[in-house]
Amino acid sequence: MNTNFNPTIVGFFCNWCTYLAADLAGTSRMKYAPNVRVVRTMCSGRVDPQMVLWAFRNGADGVLIGGCHPGDCHYQEGNYKALRRTRLLRKMLPQFGIEPERLRLEWISASEGERLRDVVNEFTEQIRRLGPLRMEVAPKVAMAA
């Protein structure tokens, strides 16, 4: 295991819950792993599987999707869409040689700053143990077709 490996993780955090939790972690001056690059979406249900695949193609070793707890979605059912899509994506990733653990979906509410810290720390270590993804697809692409 290469202990010098610093994972690159892309985090798609929903505006109403997980992103606010990250804000809370920040304002509370919590210290935690800096490896997540946060992308704020209005809802976890906005996260298109294409975005996850794009992240893996362009250098992400792990992808974390954060949304509201079931039943609490700001848009009623968006998080359930995220749940179903993530499950099917995790079923497909091994066919491309990608460990399904590299994609993680967590329900983190706005008040759960500590939970956000713990999930990020834990996920970072998990990806560190899995090692770099190295999809090595050339050339790196922008999202637009």
Next chain:
Amino acid sequence: MAKPKVAFYWCASCGGCEEAVVDLAEDVLKVVEAVDIVFWPVALDFKRSDVEAMADGEIDVAFINGAIRLSEQESMAKLLRRKSKLVIAYGACAFEGGIPGLANLTDREAILEFAYHLSPSTTNGTGVRPQTHFNAPEGELELPEFYEAVKTLDQVIDVDYYVPGCPPTPKITLQAIEAILSGKLPEKGAVLAGDRALCYECDLNSTKPEKLLVTELKRPHQVLIDREKCLLAQGILCLGPVTRGGCEAQCVKGGMACTGCFGPLERVRDYGGKALSAIASIVDSTDEKVIAKVFESVPDPAGTFYRYGVPASLLTRKRKAA
């Protein structure tokens, strides 16, 4: 004025796209009258050296079908690119990788190992593998190199337009040829087919509910299809909603769910990702266990959602072994 010069070539192809040209039936006479076919290995006796002897850009349009797997295919694609004003990626294989593209879910070594050693019907006592050079008594023989992965045509040459389909229908083939002959072509890089999802062309569209939700997904052999009702609404995995139209839903008319051969709609970068998203979204459950059970009917998500498009996908192929 001289007739436009046209070339047809096949790379990693099943021959279906060549048949699609023949499938124009009487309309092929219109084509043959209007153009001068200068290269078509499957039908005419022109050789590679005939193409090499032409001036650059002498061919007005080359229709290249099939994906790129061999060095010879890449070499021919590059030759035709030099000698042609326009290159059309014809058919799903040239466009997105097609069925041969599924090979990217495995790797070169596994394929050669299976084909030449492990397959039940292989007898290969001396353990022979194809080589790129072989010294026979008569002279040196050459075979093309078998690449690590399958590529789409535009991953090896600059492509002007795409005609999708497995194979493209006679109608869109004729439309493409007429557009080229009349010079009424859209912006370079366009896909010469419809621009709305297949559902709009499907006879069963009126039976598609406003809010489409399914409690189970069925594979075609598990159910007697109701021919009067939207297939997806019956739980049969139809990719119509995420597939480009232009084929007039011929498969559905024939009692078969759409498998997505026309590829993605305009602003979609990765067809499989979008198809996966759509199918996952319509499952009518919020319970993890029920959802997992429903997804048991999709035992091969990559093969289902990327049937024609592995090489064109964002990941392009299975991750290389460390």
